[in-house]
Amino acid sequence: MPRARTLFERGAVGVINVIDLPGNERARDFSNCGGPCFNLGGRDGRFLETVMDRAAEAGALDRMRIRMSLETTRRSGLSAHNAIAVIPGSERPDETIIINAHADAWFDGAGDNGDGLAVLVGLARHFATEADPPRRTLVFVASAGHHSPGMNGPRNFVAMNPTFAESAVLALNIEHVAQRNLSPARSVADDGYREFVADAGEAPIVAGVSNEAPFLENLFRRGVERYGTNFVSGPSTMASGEGGGYRSLEVAIVTTMQAPPLYHTSGEVPEVISVPGLERMARFLAFFLKQVDVAPWEQLNP
The missing domain is CATH 3.40.630.10 (Zn peptidases)
Structure with a gap:
């Protein structure tokens, strides 16, 4: 994700990747962002862009806040079979x-x-x-x-x-x-x-x-x-x-x-x-x- 890495180099603390695909697909395979990256489905991404545009038009963009949570489970010692x-x-x-x-x-x-x-x-x-x-x-x-x-x-x-x-x-x-x-x-x-x-x-x-x-x-x-x-x-x-x-x-x-x-x-x-x-x-x-x-x-x- 070279664009995401560029944003981190310019001071971003996180990057939201909008996956422009049908509906709201969850996606894997976006790595090497250079920092915390989050994937958002296309329709939700469009909604977020609309909200940000309207906030900017109203002069309230600097008051916008996003709260995100991440739950993970780490597994190790696994085996698999051919x-x-x-x-x-x-x-x-x-x-x-x-x-x-x-x-x-x-x-x-x-x-x-x-x-x-x-x-x-x-x-x-x-x-x-x-x-x-x-x-x-x-x-x-x-x-x-x-x-x-x-x-x-x-x-x-x-x-x-x-x-x-x-x-x-x-x-x-x-x-x-x-x-x-x-x-x-x-x-x-x-x-x-x-x-x-x-x-x-x-x-x-x-x-x-x-x-x-x-x-x-x-x-x-x-x-x-x-x-x-x-x-x-x-x-x-x-x-x-x-x-x-x-x-x-x-x-x-x-x-x-x-x-x-x-x-x-x-x-x-x-x-x-x-x-x-x-x-x-x-x-x-x-x-x-x-x-x-x-x-x-x-x-x-x-």
Whole structure:
């Protein structure tokens, strides 16, 4: 929050961040403010701005006072569990493809990462019942500890499962992939607040290929053509989120990730997930994994 830090440098004793999103969302993920920061929902923020404007017009702004209270609970010594499912390979069982989606969340977590987890489970069921089983071993990881410092699920998976980790040819991270996009409403409500409307389609999705393998990049281009997945970015080496926990494997890390408007807010409820978007992503990733399964090492890790 660079603007908040600037305000503290100029003498502010606290900063209120107005989260300009539908209604009054509670939000997480605003850190490094440089001092006490408070997040306020968009509609409440609009109300506060109106009150301050009217107080200024009446010459009473210097008499305004805000009283805020904060209640917290600190927990330590916690533990978490990864869930792992394995589909043995039919021809190259000693080579693994790791598919990861984190299971923990803020608030309801439908978009981060309920949608990614749903796709992961769907893929596991799909490949477990395929008449033609995968050639390489597929390892599905529902990782824990994503939002808890010191509890990185992928890194712990690598440390606790060296047989699977050391034989990996690729790691795929599925992380918030089907949340619907939002746009400001055309009209303004009676209180002056401009609401948002949900688009029919999902928000843009970044596709990251850590080693820039042309074969893998081309699969994303083909995926857009075949399945309509909303990959809009150019080539990226991004391996953030859970993908970063697999860097020690020194193989391709592939990431699918949105940064949707309701990310890390109380608005991440099932209604904001695009069901067709879930299907598009699941179909694309099934295609992607089948292509990776039969590709030689040199194409995956040139």
